Amino acid sequence: MIYLQYLVNGLMLGGLYACIAAGFSLVWGVMNIINMMHGAFIILGAYIAFFSHSLFGIHPFFSMISAGLIVGAFGYFIQKGLINRVVGKPVLVTLTLTFGLDMILNNAMLAAFTADYRKVVLSESLGVAEWGGVFIPLDRAAAMLLALLLILAVYLVLRNSRIGRGILAVRCDREAAALMGVEVNHTYAMTFAIGALMAAGSGALMSAVFPFSPITGYLFLGKAFIICVLGGVGSIAGAVAGGILLGLIESFGGMLLGPEHALTLAFTLLLLLLIFRPRGLMGVRGFE
Amino acid sequence: MKTRHIILTLIAVIILAVIPQHADNYMLRIATTMFMYAILAMSWNFIGGFAGYPSFGTAAFFGIGAYAATLTQLNGMSPILSWIFAGLVAGALGLLLGLALLRLRGHAFAIATLIVAEVLREIANSWTDFTGGGMGLNLPFSSMTPEQAAAYFYYVMYVVCAFTFLCMLFTARSKLGFGLRCIKQNEDAANMVGINTTLYKTLGFALSGVFAGVAGGVYASLTGYIEPADVFDIMITIKAIVMALLGGVGTIFGPIIGAVAFLVIDEFVWQNFLEFHTGALGIIVVLLVLFLPLGLVSMGRYSIFGRRTNK
Numbered sequence: 283m284i285y286l287q288y289l290v291n292g293l294m295l296g297g298l299y300a301c302i303a304a305g306f307s308l309v310w311g312v313m314n315i316i317n318m319m320h321g322a323f324i325i326l327g328a329y330i331a332f333f334s335h336s337l338f339g340i341h342p343f344f345s346m347i348s349a350g351l352i353v354g355a356f357g358y359f360i361q362k363g364l365i366n367r368v369v370g371k372p373v374l375v376t377l378t379l380t381f382g383l384d385m386i387l388n389n390a391m392l393a394a395f396t397a398d399y400r401k402v403v404l405s406e407s408l409g410v411a412e413w414g415g416v417f418i419p420l421d422r423a424a425a426m427l428l429a430l431l432l433i434l435a436v437y438l439v440l441r442n443s444r445i446g447r448g449i450l451a452v453r454c455d456r457e458a459a460a461l462m463g464v465e466v467n468h469t470y471a472m473t474f475a476i477g478a479l480m481a482a483g484s485g486a487l488m489s490a491v492f493p494f495s496p497i498t499g500y501l502f503l504g505k506a507f508i509i510c511v512l513g514g515v516g517s518i519a520g521a522v523a524g525g526i527l528l529g530l531i532e533s534f535g536g537m538l539l540g541p542e543h544a545l546t547l548a549f550t551l552l553l554l555l556l557i558f559r560p561r562g563l564m565g566v567r568g569f570e
Numbered sequence: 571m572k573t574r575h576i577i578l579t580l581i582a583v584i585i586l587a588v589i590p591q592h593a594d595n596y597m598l599r600i601a602t603t604m605f606m607y608a609i610l611a612m613s614w615n616f617i618g619g620f621a622g623y624p625s626f627g628t629a630a631f632f633g634i635g636a637y638a639a640t641l642t643q644l645n646g647m648s649p650i651l652s653w654i655f656a657g658l659v660a661g662a663l664g665l666l667l668g669l670a671l672l673r674l675r676g677h678a679f680a681i682a683t684l685i686v687a688e689v690l691r692e693i694a695n696s697w698t699d700f701t702g703g704g705m706g707l708n709l710p711f712s713s714m715t716p717e718q719a720a721a722y723f724y725y726v727m728y729v730v731c732a733f734t735f736l737c738m739l740f741t742a743r744s745k746l747g748f749g750l751r752c753i754k755q756n757e758d759a760a761n762m763v764g765i766n767t768t769l770y771k772t773l774g775f776a777l778s779g780v781f782a783g784v785a786g787g788v789y790a791s792l793t794g795y796i797e798p799a800d801v802f803d804i805m806i807t808i809k810a811i812v813m814a815l816l817g818g819v820g821t822i823f824g825p826i827i828g829a830v831a832f833l834v835i836d837e838f839v840w841q842n843f844l845e846f847h848t849g850a851l852g853i854i855v856v857l858l859v860l861f862l863p864l865g866l867v868s869m870g871r872y873s874i875f876g877r878r879t880n881k
Contacts, residue, residue: 316681355852362858367860368860371676373624373676373680374624374811375859377624378811378815378855378856378859379859379860380853382851382856383850385852386850386852386856388849389852390849503686504685511681534587543692546689546692546693546696549685550689556671556678557670557673557674
């Protein structure tokens with residue numbers, strides 16, 4: 283029975299992780315850019331939710347939308363103004379640029395919000411459901427469902443909308459897409475904006491689940507890496523599978539080895555996976 | 571290197587050798603840090619500059635070197651031997667990791683090296699019996715006065731820095747350096763014309779490890795105290811890369827020039843903005859990548875500081 287509880291915990295973590303990783307994986311897959319700012323975007327979303335809650339009393343589940351839109355717009359302009367200049371350059375250049383931007387953003391958040399840990403404390407919690415000896419905290423369960431809904435929404439946008447089809451076209455063949463009238467720079471910026479939106483949205487959802495501070499951004503960035511490698515880069519399904527897998531690994535690894543080693547375990551698994559199966563469990567070959 | 575470069579280098583060597591007689595401890599400390607940064611930037615240059623593999627593993631080598639030197643000194647080894655040992659341990663790590671990780675390319679390699687440092691830090695943090703855990707380790711107390719120690723470590727870092735430079739120069743002109751530059755341009759083609767790419771990359775990575783490891787070992791003696799969060803700090807890697815970028819990636823003089831420029835910026839300009847230190851470094855990084863991707867060495871009509879080795 284205790285195993286069932288860990289399974290449920292892992293699944294609930296996994297839903298949130300999937301949402302974090304889906305945006306990261308989208309940016310990586312479409313532009314071949316690792317966005318080191320992803321962790322900072324998550325934290326920024328969490329802060330927007332925190333202040334919406336403490337100043338205006340808005341529930342984080344609703345400020346998920348505003349956080350996503352604000353940070354998404356921010357991401358659009360960052361990509362349009364700065365990162366578009368280096369798309370297609372060697373890894374060292376793109377990676378260092380986003381790392382430098384992350385240092386600035388992170389430092390700005392530290393100066394503005396201090397390094398104190400914050401967490402949204404809900405006045406009316408949804409409570410805990412018990413079902414056959416397994417306890418399910420309903421707030422977390424709702425956050426997980428909303429995260430999965432956001433992923434589904436992005437998936438539908440990618441498949442059905444004009445901009446979504448543009449993103450997929452640019453990803454397949456940048457030159458051909460440009461010849462067919464797709465505005466590549468705008469499409470890249472929209473891709474980045476969607477990635478930032480998903481980060482901030484999941485950050486807002488997590489503000490009620492985990493304590494956060496500007497320095498915890500790197501933790502989530504690391505997890506996004508692991509999930510992308512686990513699930514494979516560039517597919518939403520891979521991100522969901524990888525996210526849930528990481529949630530389960532952390533949950534059961536924490537049970538077996540103690541929670542302080544859960545992340546080390548995940549990192550070690552990741553190293554092994556990188557060495558033996560670099561394209562991920564569900565990734566496609568040839569997209570480096 | 572042309573004659574005037576050799577003369578300029580010799581003048582610099584002599585000036586640097588007599589500095590301790592004429593400078594105070596503060597200046598010596600800064601100069602020592604500068605040498606350390608130059609070593610790290612040059613060590614990164616072996617793999618990141620010559621071969622074009624974006625290694626984020628400098629912190630891993632630095633940290634393992636610091637721990638190797640500290641643990642052997644605590645067991646009675648003399649400092650100088652322990653620094654050499656630190657270099658060997660880090661080089662061996664580079665060799666082992668290289669065999670596994672250098673099969674990866676691009677992002678995967680960058681992430682894998684980044685994670686190695688994180689894993690090593692976590693191991694050092696949790697293996698309390700051996701590494702002292704999060705409390706860190708104190709090195710044996712030295713009997714030198716602060717002035718003597720400052721001058722002593724200045725010379726130690728100086729010698730290590732000069733040795734690193736010579737090794738880099740030698741490598742750049744050897745078959746190994748040629749092979750690494752071929753790998754940077756087109757690895758598959760290099761492989762096809764008969765360059766043993768696996769061997770070359772691994773050697774480059776191991777060399778990168780040796781010098782970063784020695785720097786870590788000397789750093790441990792210099793500060794007298796090490797802890798995981800300090801010596802496996804990701805910022806060590808980032809600074810090494812920024813300095814190489816600042817000076818010129820893959821060039822001979824680039825890393826040194828980058829280290830000097832970086833330290834000048836760091837010490838004399840941004841020490842006035844303590845609250846926004848990381849952000850200021852970030853601004854340098856962004857400006858560099860966007861506007862000066864080939865580094866300071868690339869400025870000017872003709873090359874002042876020798877040929878670009880990656881042409």
